Amino acid sequence: MKIVIITTEPSGDYLGFHLLKSLKNIKLTNIKVYGVGGDLMESIGFESWIKIEKFNTIGIIEVAFRIFKFLKLMRIIKQKINHVRPDFLITIDSPSLSYRLARSLQNLRKKKNTKFIHYVAPKVWAWKEYRAKIFAKYYDKMATLFNFETIYFKKYGLETKFIGHSIFFENENNRSKKKIISFLPGSREIEIKNNLKTLKEIISEINFKFPQFEIYILTFNRFVNSLKNQLTDCNVSIISDNETKRRVMMESFLAVAASGTVTLELAKFLTPTIVVYKANFFTQIIIKNLVKVKYASLINIYFKKEVIPEFIFESFTCKNVFQEIISLIKNKKKREMQIKYMRLFSKEMLYKKKNPSELFIKEVMDI
Numbered sequence: 001m002k003i004v005i006i007t008t009e010p011s012g013d014y015l016g017f018h019l020l021k022s023l024k025n026i027k028l029t030n031i032k033v034y035g036v037g038g039d040l041m042e043s044i045g046f047e048s049w050i051k052i053e054k055f056n057t058i059g060i061i062e063v064a065f066r067i068f069k070f071l072k073l074m075r076i077i078k079q080k081i082n083h084v085r086p087d088f089l090i091t092i093d094s095p096s097l098s099y100r101l102a103r104s105l106q107n108l109r110k111k112k113n114t115k116f117i118h119y120v121a122p123k124v125w126a127w128k129e130y131r132a133k134i135f136a137k138y139y140d141k142m143a144t145l146f147n148f149e150t151i152y153f154k155k156y157g158l159e160t161k162f163i164g165h166s167i168f169f170e171n172e173n174n175r176s177k178k179k180i181i182s183f184l185p186g187s188r189e190i191e192i193k194n195n196l197k198t199l200k201e202i203i204s205e206i207n208f209k210f211p212q213f214e215i216y217i218l219t220f221n222r223f224v225n226s227l228k229n230q231l232t233d234c235n236v237s238i239i240s241d242n243e244t245k246r247r248v249m250m251e252s253f254l255a256v257a258a259s260g261t262v263t264l265e266l267a268k269f270l271t272p273t274i275v276v277y278k279a280n281f282f283t284q285i286i287i288k289n290l291v292k293v294k295y296a297s298l299i300n301i302y303f304k305k306e307v308i309p310e311f312i313f314e315s316f317t318c319k320n321v322f323q324e325i326i327s328l329i330k331n332k333k334k335r336e337m338q339i340k341y342m343r344l345f346s347k348e349m350l351y352k353k354k355n356p357s358e359l360f361i362k363e364v365m366d367i
Helices: 010-025 060-065 067-084 095-104 106-112 131-138 147-154 189-209 221-230 242-251 262-268 281-290 298-303 318-330 332-347 356-364
Strands: 002-007 032-036 088-092 115-119 141-144 159-162 180-184 214-218 237-239 254-258 273-277 310-312
Touching (some): 002 010, 010 088, 010 356, 032 067, 088 095, 095 106, 095 131, 106 115, 115 356, 141 147, 141 356, 147 159, 189 318, 221 237, 237 242, 254 262, 262 273, 262 332, 273 318, 298 332, 310 318
Parallel strands (some): 214 237, 273 310
């Protein structure tokens, strides 16, 4: 059996890592896995065709500037998939690339009977609802992280299964909180560039007014040197090791994080969080006009209220965020309210308390 997995983002690399671990546990000896993944997948023997860093951008305008680069990478991936002729093609997240890749490979569905599966539903409930119909056309099955997403794809005839998020299945005992404030500036170079100037101002304020708190920047290996060079005058520790990052997130008194999957981890670890985000000016204008939901964080979207404070685009200023940090440090009830909703949210993120990657293999792939 030949399987191709394609993921171009760190959040997808995390899910691919757990999927690979579960594939290794099933009693089949003839499975061969190919494709594109990141550091976590490579840590257990996966050989990526292309380094995930080559897809390191986000934002409508930012992607547009690099469109020819992405088209070239997609052609390479397409050629390799056609050469492998897999039994399963699994794309994880990255909806813009994924459906275009699937569309260009429909000959495999027709001639080779390759099963096309997408893992992580595109956020059609937030914007670009038309994508639900597109994915139904080019895929055989869909696995979603959240229960409320299935209806958007089932109405177009796509077999869709809610399996939950692997983050919430991992058994870890939350540690007692310490006087630590963690900053998670983003998983892509452009995100870090957009967010870091304001985050640096906030870190300087904390260093001056709350010297009893340790400050950690949690990032990836490829960004460490750049961050060190830009934060020479700040009292911070920069961490890129995955295990250490998880420990620090668990022990943090609070975290300031770029909007993204990492906020799910912080919710699991019951770490009070502030979400921030900046983008290219033109990207901001487009998003404001197209996005249908009020919030950026999934926990806020789920509860339809601001559980986690958000400072997005122009509201992301040193003054606004630092005032919220002071409030979360001094207001115990405010912290406890976040933690209460994080507990409720975590309970809803699994299907019958089952391992999502095992569900994917058994009930989506039907192995």
